[in-house]
Amino acid sequence: MGELEERDVDFCYGSHHNSLWKYIDAIYDLKLRYDNSKQAIEERKDFLLKKKIGIYDIVEECSRERIDASDLGMSNVVLRDLIGALDAYQNVNCLLFIGGNTKNGPEYFFRRHAKTKGVRLKSISTQTPRRNSFDWKGRTIETVSLTSSSGAANISIGSNPDYKRLKADDPGFTPFDFRVRQYRQLLLMKWQILILLFYSLGILALEIFFGQDQVRYYVTDLKGDVLLYGINTTISTILLALIGFTWFLSYRHEKFDKSEKNLSMFFLLQSLIFCYLAVDERFMLHERIGYVLGIHDALPLLTIGLVELGVLIYFKQVGFSLKSNNRFLILAALGFVAMMVIDVFGASRGFLRLSAEDLTKLWAIFFLFRYALEFYNALNLKKANYPDI
Numbered sequence: 001m002g003e004l005e006e007r008d009v010d011f012c013y014g015s016h017h018n019s020l021w022k023y024i025d026a027i028y029d030l031k032l033r034y035d036n037s038k039q040a041i042e043e044r045k046d047f048l049l050k051k052k053i054g055i056y057d058i059v060e061e062c063s064r065e066r067i068d069a070s071d072l073g074m075s076n077v078v079l080r081d082l083i084g085a086l087d088a089y090q091n092v093n094c095l096l097f098i099g100g101n102t103k104n105g106p107e108y109f110f111r112r113h114a115k116t117k118g119v120r121l122k123s124i125s126t127q128t129p130r131r132n133s134f135d136w137k138g139r140t141i142e143t144v145s146l147t148s149s150s151g152a153a154n155i156s157i158g159s160n161p162d163y164k165r166l167k168a169d170d171p172g173f174t175p176f177d178f179r180v181r182q183y184r185q186l187l188l189m190k191w192q193i194l195i196l197l198f199y200s201l202g203i204l205a206l207e208i209f210f211g212q213d214q215v216r217y218y219v220t221d222l223k224g225d226v227l228l229y230g231i232n233t234t235i236s237t238i239l240l241a242l243i244g245f246t247w248f249l250s251y252r253h254e255k256f257d258k259s260e261k262n263l264s265m266f267f268l269l270q271s272l273i274f275c276y277l278a279v280d281e282r283f284m285l286h287e288r289i290g291y292v293l294g295i296h297d298a299l300p301l302l303t304i305g306l307v308e309l310g311v312l313i314y315f316k317q318v319g320f321s322l323k324s325n326n327r328f329l330i331l332a333a334l335g336f337v338a339m340m341v342i343d344v345f346g347a348s349r350g351f352l353r354l355s356a357e358d359l360t361k362l363w364a365i366f367f368l369f370r371y372a373l374e375f376y377n378a379l380n381l382k383k384a385n386y387p388d389i
Contacts, residue, residue, distance in 0.1 A: 009033075009040045012055045013098075019176065020098060026176075027184045054089065058082050058109050071104035071148075079109055083117045086136060093141060099148035100130065107145045128160065129182060147179055196366055200359050203232065207355040219358040232358050237282045239365045244275035246372040266315040270372065273308055280304075305336075328371040335364025 007016035014021070016034060021044065025032045030047060033040035048055065062074040086092055097106035107130075114121060114134065121143065124131035130145045147157060157163050157175045166173045207215040219232040251267035280286055280301070290297030312329075339360040346353045 004036050006036070007034045008036060009044065010036060011041045011044050012057070014044075019179070022176070023180050023183050026180045052091075054092070056080070056082060056085065058106060058113065071099065071102070074104050077104070077109070079113045082110065082113060083119060083136060086139070086141065090139075093139070095141060095143045097143060097145045100145045105145075105148070107143070110143070128162070147182055192366075196363070199235075200363070203355045203359060204352060207352055212349060212354050215355050219354060232362060233281060236362050236365050237278055239362075239369050240274050240278035240281055243365070243369050243372045244271050244273075244278055246369070246376050247271035247274060250372075250376045262315055262317070266311065267375075269311050269315075273304065273311070274368075274372075277304065328367045328374065332364045332367040332371065335360045335367065339364065 004010060005016060008014055009021070021032060021034075024030065024047070028047070030043065032043050047053075058080055059074065060078045060080045062078065063076040064073050065075075066073065082095075095110075097110065099105040099107065101107040101111065111121060117136075119134050119136060121132040121134050124133055124142065129147070132143045132145075133140055134143070135141075157178055160178070163173075163175070163178050166178065203215060203218065206218070218230065220230055247267050247270035251264060251271055276285075286300040287297040289300045339357055342353060342357040342360065346357065
């Protein structure tokens with residue numbers, strides 16, 4: 001197979017001609033070594049173990065007429081049992097393919113392998129990076145096809161509409177920057193969910209072991225004397241502000257022409273609604289309004305909720321235009337419904353009543369953030385993905 005070159009690392013994707021580790025290095029600022037040393041190998045192993053990421057080559061063996069790393073150069077390919085291997089790793093819920101569905105690409109081989117297992121891939125999103133999912137023994141596994149890290153993929157990147165737009169805005173923008181941008185979105189988004197999950201488990205554990213009076217410090221409003229007082233309100237306020245800002249970025253993304261007036265108005269209204277909700281979450285405006293008007297303080301929030309529902313219904317061609325994004329809207333709606341059910345029907349001193357109510361609201365807000373972010377990402381990728389309105 002030849003000898004290692006000076007900048008090669010004797011590890012998966014270790015050839016200096018393949019830039020995958022350079023992208024990961026740029027995303028996480030690892031300051032990795034690029035040489036034949038054992039330390040370079042251990043650095044990569046430590047990173048993968050810490051982030052709970054596995055690397056798996058779907059090709060067991062193949063023939064090549066010449067020794068290179070091109071996908072098209074492979075023949076007589078024998079595939080590994082990747083789907084069967086999932087039985088040994090029950091916590092795996094996502095497969096990242098470093099390449100797409102072109103001949104001999106990882107998604108191409110996986111689809112061929114899936115057929116032998118009677119597994120059918122269901123499309124989640126056809127936008128780059130393409131997402132699919134499949135069911136295996138009671139589990140749903142998501143697959144994401146990233147742009148290949150090999151230099152040969154630079155040709156396809158050059159014809160990508162998103163790359164062309166970014167290149168026009170910044171002449172110094174390179175295929176390397178494009179991959180880092182795409183990989184970062186996928187790698188870091190998973191950790192947002194895990195961080196929020198661990199935080200939620202911590203709040204629940206606090207109420208289980210120390211009671212409602214103790215957890216109340218962290219899910220209440222305003223300020224107090226204990227460390228991290230009102231942290232749940234702080235997090236939800238930040239998320240609501242980010243949602244409003246994300247919608248504003250979408251609104252300002254391009255100069256909409258008359259045929260896109262509905263799209264522009266939808267983004268603007270979403271921005272205004274969520275910026276108001278962020279201020280309300282922090283300063284309890286609904287309680288102040290309720291006091292001044294002599295009404296129940298839940299009515300102002302209910303009014304804003306009905307306005308948001310009306311905007312989604314009126315602009316349904318826009319709001320529901322990204323089919324893969326609707327799941328975030330549904331999850332957010334379920335979260336708010338659960339919050340209201342707990343608030344109305346839950347016993348005031350019931351088991352986990354306080355933390356469950358506030359956490360369902362926080363998760364609902366998080367899914368609304370993902371909903372807004374997907375729209376902005378879609379605008380970045382290809383404005384033509386939106387239907388004619």
